[in-house]
Amino acid sequence: MYAFLTLVSVLMVLVYLFFLHLLILILLALFPCTVCRDFAVLEDHTLAHNLQEQEIEHHLATNIQRNRLVQHDLQVAKQLQEEEDLKARAQIQKRQKDLERQDSEIAQEIQVKLVFEAEQRRRQEExxxxxxxxxxxxxLQEEKKRKKHYPGSQGHEVYEDSYYSENGGTKLRGMRQATYDKPLREQELSDAEIARKLQEEELLADQADQKAAQVAQDEEIARLLMAEEKKAFKKGKEREKSSFERRRHDQDWKHDASESPRSRSKEGPETQRHKGDKSLRSQPLLDDFEHARYYTSQPSPSRQFSKPEHSPKGSRRKQ
Incomplete structure (x- = not known):
């Protein structure tokens, strides 16, 4: 409302100044004199003063409005902060209630478990x-059976009981009752000892079974590893044999190809026979070398076709 009134007053002053300026222009046009000029200067000073006052008032109004906005923002921020605090408190209370509920549920479960364990303990005791x-x-039944099998001792015991009851011998009867109760206690202790020993034997048997299973598993793994190593070793040996045979075959083929028909025609039968004997003598040496090198594997097929490989050469030379 205050800003609206300020705006209306500013508009009125502007209209007033507009008409005043228009009047001054008319007077200057009609009466161009010094008085009019002085009046115009005075009017300009008045207009400047009014404009300055209006600017000051506008600045003050703007400051007032800014202060009001700041106060309003502070109130809104304070209200929002209070709402956030309330929400945080509500969340904390809710979390505490949830924790209390969980604690109560856990306590109830523990109570039920304790009751169940107590019931189980009571049943076990029963x-x-x-x-x-x-x-x-x-x-007692066994004792009765023994008494039936030995009636003389029973009569003797009855006589002793009647005798000592007549004479007030309660002490001996108590001793005899203790002797009857003693085998029962010994039987219970022996049963407990037997049960404990059986349990220990079962545990030892389980441990022995586990150890045996572990040993069998280790042996199986070792056997598989050894089989894989043997396969790899055999493959390497076979590869090495094949490469050695290939190199020897290539050398023989190159040697045969290098010999010309003229040299074969010049050689006499004795020379051919000497070369054949030399090839036959060198063959067992190669076989012995292969046997010493590949003794771990199966017999190599190099022996089977190494002799026929030289035999055509010898037959061709003999021809």
Whole structure:
């Protein structure tokens, strides 16, 4: 509202100055004199003063509006900060409630587990008591059977009981009851010892089975590795033999190709026979060398076709 009033006042001043300036121009046109000129200068000073005041007022109004905007922004920022704080507090409270709920659930689960374990323990105790009672009954039955098999000792014991009961001998009866209870305790202890030994034997058997399985697995892996190494060794030997035979075959072929028919015609039968004998003597040496080099592998086929390889040469030379 204040800015609107300021704008209206500025417009009114501008209209007033416009009409005043128009009036001055008319007067200058009609009365060109010094007074009019002085009046025009005065009017210009007045106009400048009014413009300066308007600028000052506009600046003040702008400052006021800026301050109001800053205050409004501060209030909005403060409100937003309060809202953010409330949201953060709500999230913290929600997280705390979730943690409390989780803790209560975990505590309830632990409580249920403890109750279940207690119930299992109680059932185990009842089961142990039943087993002990059955063992005791079994022992009593065996004792009765022994008494039936030996009635003389039973009558003697009955006589002793009646005698000592008449004479107030409760101490001896208590000792006899302790002797009856002692085998039961010994039987229970022996059963527990047997169960413990059986459990230890089972554990030892499991460990032995695991060790045996591990040893068998290691042996299988070692066997596979050895088989692979043997295959690689055989392949290398075969490759080396084939290369050696190829080189020897190439040398023989070059040697045969280098010999001319003229040289063969000039050679006598004795020379041909000497060369054939020399080739035959060199062949066992090569066979011995191959046998010493490839003794680990199977017999090489070089021996089978090495002799026929020289035999055509010898036959051709004899011809």
């Amino acid at each position: 089961k142990d008591e039943d087993i002990a009672r059955l063992l005791q009954q079994k022992e």
